[in-house]
Amino acid sequence: MGRTTNKQRRDQQAASARERAAAARAEQKRQEQRRRAITIIGSVVGVAVVVVVIAIVAITHKSSTNTTSGNRAVASAAVVSDVTSVPAATLSKVGAGPVTAFPSPVSGQPPLTSGGKPEMLFIGAEFCPYCAAERWSMAVALSRFGTLNGFDTVSSSSTDVDPNTPSLDFDKYHYTSKYLTFTAVENEDRNHNALQKTTTAQDALWTKIDGSPSYPFVDFGNKSAITGPSFDPATLKGLTQAQIASQLKNPTGKVSQAINGAANVITAAICQMTNNQPANVCASVIPLQAKFGA
Amino acid sequence: MPEVRARQAKPKVAVRKDPFAAWAWMVTLPIALAGLGVAAYLTYVHFHNPASLSCPNTGVVNCLKVTTSSQSEIFGHIPVAVTGLAFFFVMTLLMTPWAWRSTNVWISRLRLAGAVSGVGMVLYLVYVEAVQLKALCLWCTGVHVLTFLLFLAVLTAYLFRPIDAYTD
Numbered sequence: 001m002g003r004t005t006n007k008q009r010r011d012q013q014a015a016s017a018r019e020r021a022a023a024a025r026a027e028q029k030r031q032e033q034r035r036r037a038i039t040i041i042g043s044v045v046g047v048a049v050v051v052v053v054i055a056i057v058a059i060t061h062k063s064s065t066n067t068t069s070g071n072r073a074v075a076s077a078a079v080v081s082d083v084t085s086v087p088a089a090t091l092s093k094v095g096a097g098p099v100t101a102f103p104s105p106v107s108g109q110p111p112l113t114s115g116g117k118p119e120m121l122f123i124g125a126e127f128c129p130y131c132a133a134e135r136w137s138m139a140v141a142l143s144r145f146g147t148l149n150g151f152d153t154v155s156s157s158s159t160d161v162d163p164n165t166p167s168l169d170f171d172k173y174h175y176t177s178k179y180l181t182f183t184a185v186e187n188e189d190r191n192h193n194a195l196q197k198t199t200t201a202q203d204a205l206w207t208k209i210d211g212s213p214s215y216p217f218v219d220f221g222n223k224s225a226i227t228g229p230s231f232d233p234a235t236l237k238g239l240t241q242a243q244i245a246s247q248l249k250n251p252t253g254k255v256s257q258a259i260n261g262a263a264n265v266i267t268a269a270i271c272q273m274t275n276n277q278p279a280n281v282c283a284s285v286i287p288l289q290a291k292f293g294a
Numbered sequence: 295m296p297e298v299r300a301r302q303a304k305p306k307v308a309v310r311k312d313p314f315a316a317w318a319w320m321v322t323l324p325i326a327l328a329g330l331g332v333a334a335y336l337t338y339v340h341f342h343n344p345a346s347l348s349c350p351n352t353g354v355v356n357c358l359k360v361t362t363s364s365q366s367e368i369f370g371h372i373p374v375a376v377t378g379l380a381f382f383f384v385m386t387l388l389m390t391p392w393a394w395r396s397t398n399v400w401i402s403r404l405r406l407a408g409a410v411s412g413v414g415m416v417l418y419l420v421y422v423e424a425v426q427l428k429a430l431c432l433w434c435t436g437v438h439v440l441t442f443l444l445f446l447a448v449l450t451a452y453l454f455r456p457i458d459a460y461t462d
Contacts, residue, residue, distance in 0.1 A: 036453040036454060039449070039453055040446070040449055040450055040453065043445075043446070043449055044446065047413060047417070047442065050417050051417070051420060054417070054420055054421050054424050054425065055424060057421075057424070057425050058424035058425045058428070073428070074354070074356060074428055074429055150356070
């Protein structure tokens with residue numbers, strides 16, 4: 001009585017060993033699950049950290065851009081809307097406005113086409129103040145024949161004449177129209193660095209029509225071409241893109257007269273390419289075509 | 295007697311139940327299919343009319359700016375939308391019940407490698423959108439979220455699936 005036999009002792013030891021083994025296995029399983037959980041959480045945290053770093057870089061980068069007057073930025077929805085929806089009534093009232101330089105006729109060249117449609121080719125540069133002024137009018141005119149969007153805003157060089165002329169930027173854009181194809185090449189950026197290359201064919205055309213290639217150059221399907229400023233960029237001095245865009249619907253303002261006047265002239269040149277289609281757009285600008293080459 | 299022989303000749307197939315494979319494909323296949331659908335839509339729009347993309351333009355959110363940017367094509371030739379479509383096509387195949395039931399460890403590794411490379415690409419594209427283009431495309435962001443969710447599910451499956459589920 002009270003004494004454990006050898007057999008009982010062996011059984012107790014075996015049971016104890018089994019419990020220790022089970023405990024070790026359970027601990028190993030817990031550690032394994034902890035390791036897996038840490039891997040998953042670590043992956044989530046790692047991705048989150050990278051995203052946060054990207055966000056900080058984006059914000060910092062944006063701030064430095066804003067401190068440099070007139071660099072490229074996304075066009076606001078209001079600017080896009082104001083520029084691409086100038087009322088036809090406003091444009092009719094403005095006519096040619098203060099514009100005195102009209103497109104020159106192009107002769108001896110086969111029609112310029114792309115995608116089976118007449119092509120309007122713009123070659124410009126972000127630093128160029130005359131291009132800065134011209135883009136506003138081109139955007140207004142092109143929007144009468146199709147849908148233009150995806151463009152940025154930019155200002156011309158701060159060290160050139162008419163410094164920091166506010167403008168739109170066609171380094172990125174999207175244009176759809178059933179009447180014409182629009183091709184824009186922004187050859188240099190605001191600091192005269194190479195931006196977008198012209199093709200060999202575009203270079204040849206630019207040289208042939210312009211003589212001494214200069215910005216801006218706008219070829220309307222090889223029917224006519226603009227090789228200089230349509231209005232004085234100083235008209236836009238001191239204004240922001242938003243202020244300019246918001247004035248376009250007013251037919252009497254100085255800014256509206258200049259931009260919409262040039263837009264009507266460009267519209268007339270486009271109508272020459274499209275055989276005056278669509279009629280509802282071209283009817284009001286056909287008289288301006290008589291002034292081309294004057 | 296011939297009937298008895300026929301019954302005896304019928305081989306016995308050992309069907310191993312893998313409940314893990316069942317929940318894995320039910321979670322991952324819908325994500326992969328959703329990604330495939332969005333990627334297909336973005337590819338269609340890329341080749342037809344990018345302007346028709348259903349997406350607001352509020353300045354920062356600007357799908358058109360993103361999908362028509364020079365960064366929308368890898369090496370200037372391969373549309374990012376097409377690479378997304380190819381990615382989700384392969385991932386959809388790897389998320390099918392048959393693929394999940396496979397005991398080949400290399401399928402599991404390929405699935406994980408695909409998910410990791412997908413997240414890597416997503417991080418690069420987020421960088422391009424946020425830093426270079428300063429514009430976000432909602433559809434692209436949708437694809438990014440789906441890719442990340444797929445990565446999480448595949449990683450979880452890879453880590454928690456019992457080792458004895460593989461034969462190789």
